[in-house]
Amino acid sequence: MKFYYHPTPNPMKVALLLTEAELPFELIAVDTAKGEQHHADFRALNPNGKVPAIDDNGTRVFDSNAILLYLAEKSGKFLGNPSERGELLSWLMFIATGLGPFSGQSVHFQRAAPEKIAYALNRYLREAERHYEVLNNHLKGREFIVGDSYTIADIAAWAWVDRADFVLGAGRLPEYPEIQRWFTAISARPAVAQARLIGKGIEFKAQGDEASRRALYPSNYPRG
Numbered sequence: 194m195k196f197y198y199h200p201t202p203n204p205m206k207v208a209l210l211l212t213e214a215e216l217p218f219e220l221i222a223v224d225t226a227k228g229e230q231h232h233a234d235f236r237a238l239n240p241n242g243k244v245p246a247i248d249d250n251g252t253r254v255f256d257s258n259a260i261l262l263y264l265a266e267k268s269g270k271f272l273g274n275p276s277e278r279g280e281l282l283s284w285l286m287f288i289a290t291g292l293g294p295f296s297g298q299s300v301h302f303q304r305a306a307p308e309k310i311a312y313a314l315n316r317y318l319r320e321a322e323r324h325y326e327v328l329n330n331h332l333k334g335r336e337f338i339v340g341d342s343y344t345i346a347d348i349a350a351w352a353w354v355d356r357a358d359f360v361l362g363a364g365r366l367p368e369y370p371e372i373q374r375w376f377t378a379i380s381a382r383p384a385v386a387q388a389r390l391i392g393k394g395i396e397f398k399a400q401g402d403e404a405s406r407r408a409l410y411p412s413n414y415p416r417g
């Protein structure tokens with residue numbers, strides 16, 4: 194299996210599941226600051242031009258939570274109790290469509306947008322905070338997000354909460370004590386330390402110059 198990777202939250206979900214499930218893979222770096230996500234051979238795997246993607250012996254899967262479901266079903270691990278399937282799907286979609294994108298946009302408008310736009314800064318930070326509140330309330334009295342076992346919902350949320358300092362502002366995770374407790378416990382899993390080592394020897398380009406802005410934020414430039 195080929196795993197197309199960049200050290201950012203959505204690929205980190207897949208890195209953690211591959212490590213937890215002990216699935217063998219070949220790591221393929223996609224340097225998004227160099228625009229490699231737009232190359233035709235990568236677009237054939239992921240027409241959306243984003244990481245992560247996998248190529249499992251000719252089967253392509255793109256979009257991180259789809260990959261989590263695919264690999265969990267393939268390995269028969271981290272899907273939780275079948276009676277909790279509705280909960281699992283609900284929380285996976287909550288993360289895929291809410292927690293993740295609002296967190297990502299909050300980081301974008303704080304750190305990457307060419308202008309500081311008060312409305313956008315407030316809108317995305319407040320929506321990220323609201324998603325944190327929903328998760329924090331849900332985790333009261335719970336060890337895991339779904340049922341009483343570790344699932345791909347925990348894996349998906351972990352990769353985003355790992356960036357809480359950038360999403361919410363440095364040192365703010367303790368404002369969500371249930372998430373903090375849950376995050377500390379997941380982060381102590383041996384697979385997390387292993388997942389953090391994936392791609393460590395690879396030098397990815399730092400963002401910030403004109404070429405990387407064109408690669409990452411093409412909508413800021415004229416078409417064509």
Ligand SMILES: N[C@@H](CCC(=O)N[C@@H](CS)C(=O)NCC(=O)O)C(=O)O
Binds near residue numbers: 230245257
């Ligand atoms: N919905 C996609 C989003 C993937 C995504 O936004 N990936 C980011 C890295 S976390 C990326 O590829 N950024 C480069 C770009 O947008 O060109 C998923 O969950 O996999």
